[in-house]
């Protein structure tokens with residue numbers, strides 16, 4: 001049988017494993033930071049209407065520039081992120097992963113490198129590699145925050161073309177202060193090998209869950225600062241595949257050089273527009289999830305776990321001698337959490353109250369087992 005490595009694939013892909021969080025059919029699935037709430041019935045019906053309308057034009061290619069959708073995304077950001085954003089400063093794609101890929105295709109590539117501060121979102125490194133962009137793993141502190149001086153030093157040492165920041169950070173839940181982002185932005189420009197500067201991407205996939213305001217206002221007067229968002233988490237629409245960015249108009253022009261023609265289907269655009277009509281309802285779910293997240297932090301701490309403060313819809317907890325073994329014991333009790341490879345730690349997504357109770361019961365039982 002012929003194997004991948006027998007094929008003439010690119011050297012940087014050889015021996016690599018694909019992204020693959022387990023998709024297991026267990027009673028309590030808390031491993032991929034999805035919303036536990038299905039779309040409300042009224043939204044499901046509205047999607048039906050809008051998709052039906054779009055279906056009547058399916059013989060035609062969709063709006064290549066997704067102008068109606070980008071206008072609504074801009075309005076949503078303006079309403080919720082404390083900063084006025086125009087349609088021309090917003091771009092949308094199939095999940096924020098495609099947004100990240102387009103940014104790397106336009107601003108990264110062979111001969112250039114990107115830096116991130118690990119542990120962070122593994123796709124930043126994976127998409128960098130798949131676009132031929134070098135990857136540099138920058139430092140985080142013991143408590144999973146970013147030490148500004150150490151990060152500035154790493155940027156000066158490596159002179160990357162792209163800096164990835166993730167706030168709130170996945171998998172730790174840690175939010176970044178605006179001061180750190182500004183210091184790293186300035187460092188990236190000063191250190192850049194290219195006199196035109198370096199791109200700084202702030203991945204705000206979990207912004208809606210944060211105790212802190214969005215970093216979006218920082219894009220003003222910073223043409224190389226990009227904020228990425230997604231409808232996968234706060235909008236409870238992971239199945240939709242819709243991500244977006246806000247930045248200077250020139251950045252939006254740049255990603256249009258690499259996007260595939262008609263990359264965003266008419267069905268996707270219609271569905272996303274329907275979901276945006278229900279933004280206020282969906283944000284009430286976010287409020288409920290935030291208080292459940294805070295409850296998870298409190299209860300895990302009470303159980304005796306070491307818990308990382310979280311601004312996202314998940315919580316990192318430990319510290320275990322063998323996190324993989326704890327992961328397996330929780331799974332044996334029907335609770336699927338995530339092992340992100342952070343030594344001694346696991347990550348749990350906030351579920352419904354009942355799911356969180358089932359998770360907490362399982363943790364109590366497993367910690368008793370392993371200590372006894």
Ligand SMILES: *Cc1c(COP(=O)(O)O)cnc(C)c1O
Nearest residue numbers: 095096097121170205230232243
């Ligand atoms: C979940 C997540 C995303 C979302 O990716 P989509 O492609 O929009 O589903 C992006 N960034 C981070 C840090 C995430 O955790």
